[in-house]
Amino acid sequence: MKKVIFLVDMNAFFISCEMVRNPYLAGKPAAVAGDPKKRAGIILAANYEARAYGVKTAMVLKDALRLCPGLVFVPPDHSYYEYKSKQVMDILEGYTPIVEQNSIDEAYLDMTGTEMLFGKPTESANCIMNEIKNTLGLWCSIGISENRFLAKMASEMKKPLGITELWQHNVPEKLWPHSVKSMYGVGAKTYEKLNMLGIQTIGQLAKYDRSLLFKVFGKYGNELHDHANGRDFSLVQPHTAGDMKSIGRSTTLPEDLTDIEKAKATLMELTEEIGITARKFGKRGNTVQITIKYSDFQAVTRQTSITPTCITKDIYEAGCRLLEQNWNRLRPVRLLGISLSGFDKDCAKGQISIFDIVQDSKKCDTNNKHDTQKKHEKIDRAMDSIRMKHGMGKVVRATLANRKQQSDK
Missing domain, CATH: 3.30.1490.100 (DNA polymerase, Y-family, little finger domain)
Structure with a gap:
């Protein structure tokens, strides 16, 4: 049986939670941010109205205000976000017992064998998205594939409220043209090393000599090569x-x-x-x-x-x-x-x-x-x-x- 893996990624989670309990923020550019009087004065999450002005996560508050003078700041309330996260996870567990929470705002689901209950992958993804939206007032994007890596990459391709399928046979067409910098797991230092090898796209990485990647990156080089070719053998493992x-x-x-x-x-x-x-x-x-x-x-x-x-x-x-x-x-x-x-x-x-x-x-x-x-x-x-x-x-x-x-x- 072909594996079916979802990655459910909550959109602009922190500020979306704040918008649920404070309707005044709806339609206004807003962001959850640290106190500017403190050293933690950076953007933690910006809504899509603020992002339209160029406001981004980790941006210093003064730079965010320069781009968007009317930006509304909301202090973080991590306990409340954990509470809303638990509500999301409770909904996800209604679709499959195999849920692996990856962070406060995303989780992997093994949906293999659930078609008789919830329909085809895109149909069940729509059910999940609509239930979260209608029950909690929160938005999410969902990536669908046969493994974790491709599901994660798919979830990033359409936001907000996006559902994207990325199967292994789609990899050359949908994945390879993207910059290697966009590949999940590739940080700034890895990106720099890959560029020194002349690798700029995921397709170039997929076709690169695997043994040379191993010499430069060790075992991680094998993982990079596998992922670029759409291969990932890790399982979805529920946390307890x-x-x-x-x-x-x-x-x-x-x-x-x-x-x-x-x-x-x-x-x-x-x-x-x-x-x-x-x-x-x-x-x-x-x-x-x-x-x-x-x-x-x-x-x-x-x-x-x-x-x-x-x-x-x-x-x-x-x-x-x-x-x-x-x-x-x-x-x-x-x-x-x-x-x-x-x-x-x-x-x-x-x-x-x-x-x-x-x-x-x-x-x-x-x-x-x-x-x-x-x-x-x-x-x-x-x-x-x-x-x-x-x-x-x-x-x-x-x-x-x-x-x-x-x-x-």
Whole structure:
């Protein structure tokens, strides 16, 4: 039976998510971007109205504004994007159990043998695209082929809302004329080396001496040659929660810090995202690690063991202890990071209402650590639920609220 592989690629995912919950952005050039007052002031995702002006991902904000003076900036909300990504993946799993999430906004599907259920590949692709669009308000493009590489290349050929078939017999006509720079997996350095060999198109790479490619690139040379000829023998492999080895977040600070209290507030922001992700995937970690990078770009990492947890408070307190033990006010800090790993058993799942928390609090024995931990977890989950629906800013911990008030003065 001939393999049928889809690559579903969400179009302008971050900003599309923002447009779903904020209809005001519809029809306006807009982009998700880091704070221009911070060092992360770049475009993370631009909608198609903004792209028409030449605004691109990774562009510095001042350059984007020069091209599009009316560009609307939206701060990133990664927890919300993960929530929307999970909704997309849930839809995809309704079409095949073999779904491999490749990133937050794309996934491979093995659709082999599903024609009796959903029709021919283009018909089932249309079903998927329309369900995502009608149910979630999000757009996607879908590449169809008999292997992963060609499906990925096909998905890039028509955006937005494009469905493209690229089978192996189409390769000479549809793939070979393209620049080798457009080939999935070819980065800037590889492109430069290929150009030095006189290779400028995918067709030229496909016809190049395989043994010479091996001499220049090693085993990767064989892979390049196979891909250029439309060959890819890798399988679509579904990820499971057990594949997750760690959950980490880091940030470059808006200014070098010597004040540990400001560093702790930043650590809390990062820990919030880690806790949300741990609870989402049902993970408890017993190892907390922090990363401190100084203004001279030297970095240190320190870790500690804790009772397995997915509670934000526990992770944060462990991170703060490490920070206090390793803080040097004479060395300005430019980056902070924290991670949770050593996953043990599943974190109890399920959502809870604020009213349940109040009732449970009255019954809670404050001398019983287990009950206290259970209460904190329920509070965290209630906050998660509110944030996923209405945004991270709707529920803020007191320490972060105080920090914002001070910065606004």
